[in-house]
Amino acid sequence: MPMGYRMGLVAMKELGVEREKNHRMFALTEMGEGHPNTCMNDGIQASTGCTYGKLLMERLSYGKFAFVLYKPGKGAIRVSVKPDFIDVVAKHEFSSLRKSGVEPSEIPPGVADAIVEIVLKAPDSEMFKVERVPGFRFERPAARFNRARCSKCGEYLFERYARQVEGKTLCIPCSGFVESQLNVPKGGL
Amino acid sequence: MPMGYRMGLVAMKELGVEREKNHRMFALTEMGEGHPNTCMNDGIQASTGCTYGKLLMERLSYGKFAFVLYKPGKGAIRVSVKPDFIDVVAKHEFSSLRKSGVEPSEIPPGVADAIVEIVLKAPDSEMFKVERVPGFRFERPAARFNRARCSKCGEYLFERYARQVEGKTLCIPCSGFVESQLNVPKGGL
Numbered sequence: 001m002p003m004g005y006r007m008g009l010v011a012m013k014e015l016g017v018e019r020e021k022n023h024r025m026f027a028l029t030e031m032g033e034g035h036p037n038t039c040m041n042d043g044i045q046a047s048t049g050c051t052y053g054k055l056l057m058e059r060l061s062y063g064k065f066a067f068v069l070y071k072p073g074k075g076a077i078r079v080s081v082k083p084d085f086i087d088v089v090a091k092h093e094f095s096s097l098r099k100s101g102v103e104p105s106e107i108p109p110g111v112a113d114a115i116v117e118i119v120l121k122a123p124d125s126e127m128f129k130v131e132r133v134p135g136f137r138f139e140r141p142a143a144r145f146n147r148a149r150c151s152k153c154g155e156y157l158f159e160r161y162a163r164q165v166e167g168k169t170l171c172i173p174c175s176g177f178v179e180s181q182l183n184v185p186k187g188g189l
Numbered sequence: 190m191p192m193g194y195r196m197g198l199v200a201m202k203e204l205g206v207e208r209e210k211n212h213r214m215f216a217l218t219e220m221g222e223g224h225p226n227t228c229m230n231d232g233i234q235a236s237t238g239c240t241y242g243k244l245l246m247e248r249l250s251y252g253k254f255a256f257v258l259y260k261p262g263k264g265a266i267r268v269s270v271k272p273d274f275i276d277v278v279a280k281h282e283f284s285s286l287r288k289s290g291v292e293p294s295e296i297p298p299g300v301a302d303a304i305v306e307i308v309l310k311a312p313d314s315e316m317f318k319v320e321r322v323p324g325f326r327f328e329r330p331a332a333r334f335n336r337a338r339c340s341k342c343g344e345y346l347f348e349r350y351a352r353q354v355e356g357k358t359l360c361i362p363c364s365g366f367v368e369s370q371l372n373v374p375k376g377g378l
Binding site for chain 2: 001004021022023024032033034035036038039040041042043044045051052053054055057061062063064065066080083086090099103104105106140141142143144145147149154155156157158159160161162171172173
């Protein structure tokens, strides 16, 4: 998280922008899933204001230690963590404990504090590669405010997500058009 | 955001769990994109500790005012905002201003404070429908720590995302296997 927080600060400085108060900047993270270090994204959310809830953060899912800060009209900056610095962090006792299955809240405070201090004290030039990304684009569909009401469950939904079944307006769950992998149990309890 | 914060509190109480410190609880939001109110998800992140960075929040994308809090071994609770309460919020000046294109930071503080007060003061029973979701499941792939190094850009990546091109290990961007829609410009500057 502290590393992501700093990545956000570096990117904002390079792009010449402030923490986002509205909906005009995007943090596209190269982190994916099924690996550690993704909490970097929470640090990026915090420092840039590009939160997932505001639809300003999304995963590119390359499994890399990097993210792109993009502000329409200002351009895009990619900040990645240098391999040598990743080695420093990976060799630390904190990483060994996490790799052996110790959850974050069970890491001894002294160990967590030590790695946080390393991450907070290292100079930008030692930690980060910073580069412009010419031509980078990312767009969201424009927000539309119209709501529909599901004729089965009676709940509101936004029109974009309304479905039709036998001429009736339904929400996705009531329509039965839910993607199967979300509800099919895999493995045991 | 305050509404989402409260949705998280209600769900945790009903499930009998605390704010998540590790990686053992998921907030699956029914919000989607291309519509307002998604900042509800930031409130849910804050109160439940189920952050996007920790891979504990994901969109189900039904465009509905609801989310599911799921803790393996404890079950799942769905909290939705009642249509009547959505009507109250939708009729408020705050919503009219947002709908007319006024960005959050430009809403007069008095208007924002008034809607926050309405959302914070309403009793749970007036705002929320709370229900168990039997059989609900959500899984992430287990975290694997092995890293690879891209033979072109020299950067680290997690093995899950390594690609092969002519026998060489490459990251996704260097491999050229990037999904085209991310970099194809749409429309003008």
